[in-house]
Amino acid sequence: MLVGVGLGPGDPELLTLKAVEILKSSDIVFAPGRLAAQLVEPYARPHLLEFPMTKDKSVLQSHWEENADMVAQHARDGLAAFGLIGDPNFFSTFTHLRRLIRQRHPDIIIETVPGISSITAFAARADIEIESSFQVSDGSPVTDRIILKARRPGQIVNELVDEGFEEFTLAQKLYTEDEDIIKGKENMPEKADYFSIIHARKTRER
Numbered sequence: 614m615l616v617g618v619g620l621g622p623g624d625p626e627l628l629t630l631k632a633v634e635i636l637k638s639s640d641i642v643f644a645p646g647r648l649a650a651q652l653v654e655p656y657a658r659p660h661l662l663e664f665p666m667t668k669d670k671s672v673l674q675s676h677w678e679e680n681a682d683m684v685a686q687h688a689r690d691g692l693a694a695f696g697l698i699g700d701p702n703f704f705s706t707f708t709h710l711r712r713l714i715r716q717r718h719p720d721i722i723i724e725t726v727p728g729i730s731s732i733t734a735f736a737a738r739a740d741i742e743i744e745s746s747f748q749v750s751d752g753s754p755v756t757d758r759i760i761l762k763a764r765r766p767g768q769i770v771n772e773l774v775d776e777g778f779e780e781f782t783l784a785q786k787l788y789t790e791d792e793d794i795i796k797g798k799e800n801m802p803e804k805a806d807y808f809s810i811i812h813a814r815k816t817r818e819r
């Protein structure tokens with residue numbers, strides 16, 4: 614099994630208890646860079662995954678494939694962790710690695726443990742409060758939208774369809790005993806709990 618572990622924004626005290634537990638119990642822990650490796654070190658010996666400093670796509674692709682095959686081999690034999698700065702599902706090396714492993718080694722089970730992302734950590738550190746809708750961009754096209762307080766999923770999704778969104782996920786009471794994750798426009802209920810998030814994606818623009 615392979616677990617992508619969020620290590621938080623850089624402060625060694627901002628790892629979650631779950632992240633520490635996985636790092637300690639893994640048979641091998643990979644890290645994509647020095648900062649991630651430093652955060653792993655108190656709990657496990659990190660194996661640095663190096664990527665060549667080149668823009669040559671075919672050279673990069675073959676390094677990615679080699680790394681994916683090597684990580685998959687360890688994940689097949691035991692518990693392999695991949696520690697990443699922030700959260701593994703937000704703008705991270707893990708996304709590309711996971712995609713490749715899914716293509717080349719579909720038998721490997723892959724999970725992620727969330728970490729404190731720089732997207733939320735910056736607000737605490739810079740004393741900035743976000744109280745209305747905002748945009749996160751790395752310069753690529755805006756294809757995803759996250760709606761908080763999604764109490765009326767059916768109505769919200771219909772409005773998003775009109776804007777060109779195609780894929781929808783409703784997540785309620787995450788990480789609690791009542792957690793519920795629903796995918797697909799056709800499955801959206803009319804009402805949802807206050808602790809609900811809708812994710813919408815435009816697949817054609819990706």
Ligand SMILES: C[S@@+](CC[C@H](N)C(=O)[O-])C[C@H]1O[C@@H](n2cnc3c(N)ncnc32)[C@H](O)[C@@H]1O
Nearest residue numbers: 622623698699700701703704705729730731732
């Ligand atoms: C490849 S993305 C990784 C994002 C990470 N997965 C997350 O959830 O925060 C790298 C970008 O995240 C932001 N970042 C990550 N850690 C940061 C930190 N400690 N301080 C400021 N920005 C940070 C910077 O914009 C950086 O260019």
